[in-house]
Amino acid sequence: MVVWEEMEECVFTGKVPLRIGIRMMSPLFLLLLLRAYETHNVKCGHQDPQPPLHSYYQSGDFIIGTIASQAFLLSTSVAFDEKPPETLSEDAIVVTNNYQHILALTFAMKEINENSQILPNVTLGFQIYDSYSSGKRTYHRTLQLTSTGSMFVPNYKCDTQDNLIAVIGGLYSETSQQIADILGIYNIPQFSYGFAPVMTESHKVLSFYWMVPNEALQHMGIVQLLLHFKWTWIGLLADNQETGGRFLQNMLPVLSHNGICFDFIDIYPHLSFDNIAELFAWRTEIYDKLWSSTVTSIVFYGEADAMIFLRFLLHQSEAEGVRQKPTGKVWLLTAQMEFKSLVYQRNVDIQDIHGAISFAIHSSEPRGFQQFLQSRRPSSATDDGFINDFWEQAFGCLFSDPANEEGDTCTGEEGLESLPGAFFEMSMTGSSYSIYNAVYAIAHAAHAMLSSRVKSRAMKARERGKFLKLQHWQLHHFLKRVSFNNSAGDKVTFDHNGEVVEGFDVINWVTFPNQSFARVKVGKLDVQFPPDEALSISEDAIVWHSFFHQARPLSVCNDNCQPGYSKKKKEGKPFCCYDCIRCPEGKISDKEADMADCFQCPVDHYPNKDQSACIAKTVTFLSYEEILGTSLVILALSFFFITIVVLGTFIQHHKTPLVRANNRNLTYILLSSLLLCFLCALLFIGQPQKVTCLLRQIAFGMVFSVAVSSVLAKTIMVVLAFMATKPGSRLRKWVGTRVTNSVVLFCFLVQAGICTVWLATSPPFPEIDLHSMNDKIVLGCNEGLPTMFYCVLGYMGFLAIASFTVAFLARRLPDSFNESKYITFSMLVFCSVWLCFIPAYLSTKGKYMVAVEVFSILASSAGLLGCIFFPKCYIIWLRPELNNREHLITRSNWAS
Template identity: 55%
Template sequence: MNELYQIPYEYSKTGDITIGEMTTQFDFLFDTMSFCEHPQTAVVNELMAMTKNYQHVLSLVFAVNQINKNPKILPNISLGFHIYDNYLSARMTYQNTIKLLSSDNMIVPNYNCERQNNLIAAIGGHNAEISLHMANIFGIYKIPQIAYSILAPARNVKIQLPSFYRMIPNEANQYAGIVQLLLHFQWIWIGVIASDDDKGEQFLHTLLPMLTQHGICTPVIEKTLTLSDVLENPETLETLHAITFSIINSSTKVFVVNADPQTIACLKWLIYLYKQLEDIIQVSIGKVWLMTAHWDFSSETFHRDFDVQVFHGALSSAIHSNEVLGFREFLQLLHPNLPKGDGFIRIFWEQAFNCLFSDSNGDSENSNTCTGQEKLENLHGTHFEMSMTGQSYSIYNAAQAIAYALQQMLSSTIKHNSGRLDPPNFTPWQLHSFLSSISFNNSAGDFVSFDENRELAAEFDIINWVTFPNKSFLRVNVGRMDSKALLEQRFSINEEAITWHSSFNQVLPIALCNDNCHPGSSRKKKEGEPFCCYDCVPCPDGKISDQKDMNDCFQCPEDEFPNKNKDQCLPKVIIFLSYTEPLGITLAFVALSFALVTLWVLGIFIKNQHTPIVKANNRDLTYSMLISLSFCFLCSFLFIGQPHTVTCCLRQIAFGIIFSMAVSCILAKTITVVLAFMATKPGSRMRKWVGKSLANSILLNCSFIQAITCAVWLCTAPPFPDFDMDSLTEEIILECNEGSETMFYCVLGYLGFLAIVSFTVAFLARKLPDSFNEAKFITFSMLVFCSVWLSFIPSYLSTKGKYMVAVEIFSILASSFGLLGCIFFPKCYIIILKPGLNNKDQLIKRNNM
C-alpha cells in the first residue's frame, strides 16, 4: 500500500530496539479532501517551521546517544529511534503512527515482513489531540506511549488509555498553583484568555470555578480565534478588533493565558493588530501575563520582528527542568551536513537563520546563503535555546525511563530464564509492569517516577521571563508549586527575584476592582457589583483590622485594646491605687495625719483623765473609741498599694470590725447616758444596769456579731486579687474581688444598722443637760457618719478602678474624722483653751442654771 501523503521529514537511526517519537516541527494548511480522486498531498500554504521545537528531536537523539554510551544500561543492546512529524494534522498523525508500526516505506498494518526496527515504545505528542490520535493506534497493540502534552487527552487516562503515560505532572496541580500565585500577590481582579475550542472550554471549565471559590473575579474573559478561522472568514476581523481593545484597554492588569501555541499565536496577532490600528511603533501594553505550562516563549519565523518586550516580566508555570551535562556541547557540534538521516535539520537551519542552502529549492528572493557555519547560540531565544527546555527535558526523561524499564525487564527475564533473551523477541506489552513502577535519578540528579495515574510525580516551576531589546530573554526560576508536598511547602516564591514589566517601575502590580482597604477598616460589598468590588468602612469601636482588605474586624484580646487608628492592639496598663501616684500619696498622708491627731487627742485625754469632762460619760469607752478611730484611719493603708491575697482579705474585714467597735463605743456611751439619767429618778430600777459592765457588754457583743459575719465571709467566699479586663478600655484594673457581694453588703448593712441605732438613741437624748452628756455631739457626729456612708454607696457603684478604692478610703477618712471632730474636738477645746470650765463647780453651776 502506498502512502497517502509524501512529506519527507523524518529522522531515524537503527538499533536492536527502536524508540519512536511523534514530534511537532512544521505546520501546513492542508486542502480538504473531496474523495473525487485518489488522495494525495495538497498543501494550501508553504511550510511554517516551529524552530524551537527542533530541540524536541535533538533531546531524544542526545538521550539515545547517552544510553548507548553507558555500559551500565542495556549492555550489548543498542537503542535506535525513528522520529516523524505530525504537522498538527490528525490524518498525518495517524499515517505516521501507522508507519512506525509498518515495514519501511510501506503502510501495511499488522505486517512485519523484513522489518528491521523493533519498536518497543513511543514518545509523543506535543498536545492532547495529537497524543490521543497516537493512543488510538498504539493502544490496540499495547505499545507504551509516553506523552509530553500539558493537558491529558482523556479525563480518566489510566482507564480509558491503559497504554498511555505522561512525563508531565497532573494539570490540576498547575491550576491550584496558579490560584495560589494570584492569592499570594492579592490579584483578585484578573482577565482570562483561552482558545475558542474544546481545549479552551476545558481550561475555563476547570479554572473559573477555582477562581470564584477563592474570591477571584474575572471581569474579562476572551476566547481567541485560530489563524485558519481568520483566513477562512474575513468577517472575523471585527471580532478580532473587539477582542484586541477589550484586552489592551481593559483596566485589568493581570491576564491568565492558556498558553497553547494556538492561543499565543492569536495573542501576538492581536498585539500586532493593535499596533497597526493605533499606528504605534513601540507599544507598552503594561500587563502581567500569567501563562500556563504550554508557554515556551517560542516565535514562528514569520514573527521574527515581533516585539518580545511586550511579554517582559511575564510569569509562567513550567515543567520542572534541570541542566543536563553535555547537552550544550552536543548542540555546539551540530552541523547541517553531519547528522545522517536527519530530515529536519536543513529546513530548520534555513528558517532559523533566515537563509537558503545553495542547492535548496526555496524562495530565490532570499539573498542570504546558508554556510553551515552559523552558530546556534547566536539565535534569539524565541527561535532556539541552548539550554534544555521543559518539554525537551520531558522527552529526555521519557527515553531514560524506557531504557531503565528495559534494563529491569532484561534483568528479570535473564533471572527467570537463565539465559540471554534476544531483543527481537521483546514484546512491548511486557514493558508496562516495569515502566509503571520505574524510579531512578537521571543524569541531572532529578528523581523520576510515575504516580498512580501514570503521570510524572513532580512539581511545576514558576518562571519569570525577562526580555531584552535585542530580542533575547532570560528564564528565571522564582518558585515552585507542588500539590503533593506538605501544606506549608506546596507553594513557594521569591518575590525579590521577580522582574516586572517596565511600566510598573518594579513595583508589585495591583489587580483589584478598587483600592485596598487599609488596616483599621474592613470590606463591605457594593450592591450590584461583582463580589471583588467593595467599599471600605472603619472598624467599630473595640475592634481592629491589622491587614489590608480584611472582610471583618476582630476584637483585641482581653489584655489589649485598639489604638487610635484601629489597626493595632496595644497592651493594657495594669492600674491600682499606688503609693507612687499623687492620689495615693495624698490619701496616705491624710490617713496618717488623722491617726496622729487621734493619738494626740488620746494623749490629751489620758493626761487629763482625772478632770470632770474626761471622767464624764465613761472614760474607758472614750479611750476605746479613740483607739478604734486611730485604727480606722490606719486601715486605709490596706486599700493603697498592689492588692495581694492577704491585703484583700484584711482590708474589708479590718474595716468592718474596727468601725463596728467605734460605732459600738458610741452606742454604749449613748445608752449609758440615757440609763444614768433614768437611774437618777426616785425609785428607779435602772440603777442596777448603770456601770461599766453594761457598756463593755454592748461594745463586745456588737463587735462580736460583726466579727462572726466577717469570719463566715472568710470561710465561704473570701476576697481575692482579680483583674478587671472589661470596665476600662485601655487599662486592666487590679482590684480585690469581694468574693461574695452579699457578705460585703451584710457587713456594711450591719455597720449602718449600728449607726442608725446610735443616731436614734442620741437624738432622743439630745435634750439632757449638756454638762453630763454628749448626746448632742453624738447626734451630729452620727448624722455626718450616716451622710457620708449613704453617699458612699452610689459613688462606689458609679466609679471604676483605683477611683473606686479612693472613694472608699475617702469615706473611711471622712466618717472617722466626723466622729473625731464632732465628739472630741469640743472637749479638747475646753481642756486646752478653757480649762476653767473643766471643774466640778462649773459643771454643777451649769447644771443648776
C-alpha cells in the same frame, strides 16, 4: 480469490479485536472490503500514496518512533462543488523553537549509542514524522510508524519490519490522544511530552507514560501562587479546546473556594490559519476588556504554542484603532507554554511579556548539548527532513533556487546561537528535556529487558538475531520499574500511573529590547511536599514589569481593608469586592487580609486605640508602692498616731472636769474604735489575699459600728443627764455607765449578727476581674453576697442617722462644752461622707473603687475625731484655765 491470495502473501498481525471484527463481518461487508482492497491494489510493496513532507530516519536495532509538532501547513482547500486543481499546494509555517525537540531526541540517541554501559552492541534508531497539528495527518503518520519501512500497510508485517519498541509524542494533548487511539490497540508504549489528554483506563494503565508532571499539581500551584501574592481579583483566558474547558471546569470552583474571583473569564479561538477573521475579531473584543479591566493578574491557559497567540493578542497596531496598550498586567502562564514565535512575529516587540510568571516543566542542561547545537548544520544532517524549512524561516533566507530572484541566500553556515531566543533557545527547554529523558527511559528499560535474557554463558553470534526480537508490549514491565540518573544529575522515575515523579519550576520571564529574553528560576512546586507547603518562591529574585517600579503588584478588586476594619460585601458585585467598615467597639482586625469579621481579643488582652492589635492587660490593685496607695497609708497612719495622741491626752487628764464630764469610758471606747478604724483601712491596700478579703469588710463594719454606737451612747447620755437634773426626775438611776455600755454592746451585737450571717452564707473571696476595665486585670475582693455588704453599710447608716437625729434635737440643751453640738456636726460630716460614698463607689472601677472606700473610712473617722475631740483638746492644751469646776458650773448656770 486472487485478492485473498495476494493478502495472504503478507503476515496478518491484527490484534484480537480486529480478528473478531473480521470474523463477525457479514459476507456482503467482507465482499465490499475485498473489492475495495482489489480496487486500490493495496498489497505488500506499494508505496505510501501520501508520503510525508518532513521526516527524519536513522536506522538501528531498535526504532523509537516520534510524532513531532514543528510546523503548520497552509493547504489548498478542497471543495466538492468544483473540480480540484491538479496540484495541491502545501506550505509549511515552522515553529522554529520546536525544532529543538528533534535535536534533543537526536542528541540523546547519539549519547546512548556512544555509551558502552547502556545497550552494548545494540543501536537505537528513530523515525520522526510531523503531525502538523492535524488529526488526519497524526493518525496517518502513527499508522505509518507501525508499517513496514517506507511501505504503508497498516496491521501487516511484510518483508523486513523495523523493530519499533516505543513512540514519543505528542506535544499537544489532542495529538497525544490521537496517537494513543492507534498505539493503544497494539499496546505500544507511548511517551507524551505534552500534558495528558483524557485517556481511557486501558490506555492509561497499559501503554501511556507521561514525561511531564500531572497537571492537577499545576492547578494547585496556580492557586498557591495567587494566594502567595494575594492576588484575589484576576482575569482568566483559556483556549476553546477540550483542555481549556477542563481547566476552567477544574479551576473555577477551587479559586472561588480560596477567595479568588474574576473580573472576566474568556475563551479564545484556537490558533489556526483557517480562522484569521475570527481571531482578529476576538482580539479587538478582548483588547477592550484588558484595557478597561482593573485586574492586574491574568491567568492565561493554552497549549504548547499558546505563546504565539498571546503575542498575537498583545500586538495591536495603530491601524487597528488601538489607543494605548493595556499596561500594568502580570501574566501568569502555564507550563505548556514556551517562548515561541512564527516568522511574521520576527520584529514584534516582546516587552509586553516582561515580568510574567510561569510554571515550567523542570529542565536541566545535559553536558555537551549546547556544543551539539552549535555544530548543527544542514550539510551535516542530510537525512534530516526538517532542517531546511527550519533554517530558511529561522534565518530569513532561502537555499539556492533558480526561481529565487530576491531575498537572502542561506549559506548553511549560520549558527543557531545567533538566533534570538524567541526563535530558538540554546538552553534545553522543558519539552526537549522531557523527550531527552523519554529516550533514556526507553533505553534503560530495553537494557534491563535484554539483560534479563542473558544467561551465564556468553551469547552466541548466531543467536543475536533471535535475541534482538524484542516485543514492544514486553517493555512495559521494565518501564514501570525504570529509575535512573540522567547526565544532568536528575533522577527519573515513574509512579504507578506511569507519570514521571517530578514537580514544576516557577520562572520569571525577563525580556530585553533586542528580542532576547531570560528564563529566571524563582521558585519550585515540589511534588514531595504537602499541598500547602509545595510552593516555594524567592520573591526577591523576581523582576516585575517596569510599570510596577519593582514593587509587588496588587491585584484586588479594591484596596485591602486596613487593620481595624472589616469588609462588607457590595451588593451586585463579586464576593471579593467590598467596602471597609470600622470594627465594633471591643473587637479588632490585625491584618491587611480583608478580614470578613473582626474578632475579640483574648480575655487578658484589650484592643488598642486603632483596634488593630491586642495589648496585654496590666494587673492592677491598690498597692503600697504606687502614689495613691502610699498616700492613703500615710494618711491612715497619721490619723492613727493623732488618735493615739488624743487618747493619751485624755488618759493623762482623766481627772480633769472636762474629761470626767464627757464620760471617760465612752471616750476611751470611741477613741479606741477610731484607732481600729484607721488601722482597718490598711486591710484594703495591697494585693488581695483570702484572709484580707474575709477580714476587711467585716472588721470595717464591726469597728465602725462600735464607733458610731459610742457616739449614739454619748448623745443619749447628754439627753439623760439634762433630764435627770430636773427636780423629781426618775431618770437619775439611768444616768451612768451601765446604760451607755448596754447601748454600745447591743449595737455591736446586731452588727456582729449581720456579719456572721454574711460569713456563713456567702463570704468575700479574692477575685481576678478581667471585664470591668478594658485595659486592666483587676485583683480585688468579691463581696460574695452584695446584699449583705449593703446591709452592713445600711446598719451603720441607721446608727449614724439615729445619733444625728438625737444630737440635733438636743443641740440647744445646756451643757458646759457644747457636747451635743459637736456630736451633731460630727454626725453631719459622717453621714455626708457615706452618702457621697455610695454613688462614688458605684461609678468607679478597679483599684479606684477600693480607694474610694478607704478614703471614706478615713474621712468619716477623721470627721468624728476632729469634730468631737478637737475642741476638747484645744481647751486641754491651749486653755487649761477653762478646764475647771467653776467654769463648768458657770457655763451650766449661764445655759440655764
